[in-house]
Amino acid sequence: MNGTTNGTTNDRTGVGSVLVVGSGPTGLLLAGDLAAAGVPVTLVEKRARTISNLSRAFVVHARTLEQLDARGLADEIEERGQVLDRLRLFGRLTVDLGDLPSRFNHLLVVPQYEVEKALARRAVEAGVSFAYETEVTGLTQGTDGVTLQVRTADGESKEMSAAYVVGTDGMRSAVREAVGLPFPGRSVIRSVVLADVRLAERPENLLTVNAVGDAFAFIAPFGDGYYRVIGWNRAHDVPDSTPLDLDEIKEIARLALGRDFGMHDARWMSRFHSDERQAPAYRVGRVLLAGDAAHVHTPAGGQGMNTGLQDAANLGWKLAAVLNGRADKALLDTYQAERHPVGRAVLRSSGGIVRMAMARRPWTLAARAVLTGLVDRVHPARDRALGQITGIGFRYPAAKGAHALVGRRVPDVALRGGTRLYEALRDGEFVLILPEEAEHKGGPVRVEHWASDRRTALLVRPDGYAAWASEPGKRGVISTDVPEEFAGYSLQ
Structure with a gap:
């Protein structure tokens, strides 16, 4: 394993690096993404080096499985769990997950520690350094970086510095408290x-x-x-x-x-x-929050770990782009703009499920019957509910006048040559999908072609969302001139 495991500092911190605090699923995925992109990253954890087999989370939803698939991990994690393609709730509502527009048209019942094992192995292989038994006691930041004050297992105080710090250290986040963010x-x-x-x-x-x-x-x-x-x-x-x-x-x-x-x-x-609870901001200067450090909610719907992993998938490529000089640091503002509304929506939906489950008064029971009947019989209502709980229905804001696909999740479409999109995303780069006869040169994008006769030119972000799209013009010509910048990210 790279780096240290006893809480001491190491030579991988400093300018151009990231300190991720908290080695749960969110921190492990984020650290692995950064290291895979060539960013020096140290994962700081106050616990000893261990993965507990006693954990609360046990459901992995479709969108999270897609993100794990883009890292080559979904199939092995599925082998360790139980696939569930149908739910029966409140004695009358049957939900068929087979209709989900995803390769993973089910939910997976699997212990959190199995997900952590796969993510930890990937992080080690990618070159993440680990500082176990290292507790954050304070934080200071300037224009060029952040310094953590930490205490090691032997009680010694040290400092660790990096360009950015990300708190993935749970509901009682020391990072969130150190920057003075409330948790209302x-x-x-x-x-x-x-x-x-x-x-x-x-x-x-x-x-x-x-x-x-x-x-x-x-x-x-x-x-x-x-x-x-x-x-x-x-x-x-x-x-x-x-x-x-x-x-x-x-x-x-x-x-x-x-x-x-x-x-x-x-x-x-x-x-x-x-x-x-939800923090009002996910970013304060060079300090960011993800997972339970940013939002917590009831376990209803099994959305906790899933939302955190999707936070990490959104943030990782953006931090890497900034630190590798391929994007302005303003790109990090889109993390707040995209993920904070999702966290707020999860709070509402999980809370709503709990309130519906615990209805006991005649009028609340009647309301539950109406709502479950609506979801059971009306397909659009059911699809909206499933899209939110599984994560595949969320979309991110797009600029006025942008193509209708921009900001939307892109499903695992088939590509020419027998591959598919989420296999192509494993390089951690943008994927530009073109019609068969079209070509594109220049820019750090992976170019693929539709397996079908579709005529859209589509640029897919590393996290599987559409960044740009173009349709044939009046003369049937496809534009492959991808803008140099979109959402703050430079292709040059």
Whole structure:
């Protein structure tokens, strides 16, 4: 492994480098992207070097799988999880994920630690340096860089410097606090219980979820014989520090699901409270935030880890472009413009799911019935809901007069020669897709051609969103003169 593992500084920090604080999935993906682009990067983590097999996140959605595919990781992670192509919610709503316009027309139930293992291996192979047992205690920044004050495992204070710092260090982010950013919001529900258990009885559905009265429960398999259970009993609102045993979890399951499926052999149990919070800014000068350091929300919809990974995919290529001299630092402003609205939308949707699940008054139950019926019967409503939860429906702002595709996610289209877009994106560069007869010369883009007879010229960003597009003119001529700059990024 490159760099150090005991928390001391190393020679990969300094001008032109990045310090990523926090080695969860968001930090690992971002650090790996930067290192793959040739940027010196050190990942700073206050924990010892380990990947825990006890983690809260366990769902990977379609858009995240597409981003992992663009890094050559999706297939191996899918092999470690359970594919779920159909959901049944609240006893009446069936959602068929097979209609998703994605190669990954399903959700994947897989422990967070399996995702972390794959991302950590990639980061090491790309040349990321690691500073474990290194806790951030302060931060100062100037016009040319940022200096972190850190404390190592032996209690020694040190400094680490870089051109940029990214805080991916969770809800209690030391980086966010060091730059003085508030984290407004509130606790939504308390005493949510989590457990990984074995079951004596196998549930009828791969994913089991229901709410009755004051109780809500959710069960999903990991594929290794254990099941993740999430539960909440409104009538038992206690502090996080209250001891938790398996009998309490079984009781919640019986209340919400009618039976506890013979839960036994819990390998992990935890009680926590769920907050809805978002930082007002994801960037303060040369310091940026991503993942839970920037936004937290309820676990409903399984969007937490997914949103963080998509933050990292958006930010990585932009930081690399700035540090490699291919873009003005103003490009980093688009990170806030594009990802902050997504974080806000996830807060709304996850909170809405929780409120709908826990409806108990006659009028709220009636509203839930209407909403689930609408989603069940009206395809546009269903598609919008699925697009937001899975991430494939989000689009980024585009300049006035831009082509209709600009800012939209580009699906994994087939390319000439038997390849596909997300394989082509593995180089970490822009991909320009042209009609068969068209050519383009110049600029650091990978040129591909449609496998179909499509006539659009389409420039795809490294994160899989359309940056520019052109249609045939009146004489049928395709413009391949990609603008030198778009969204602040220079092709020269």
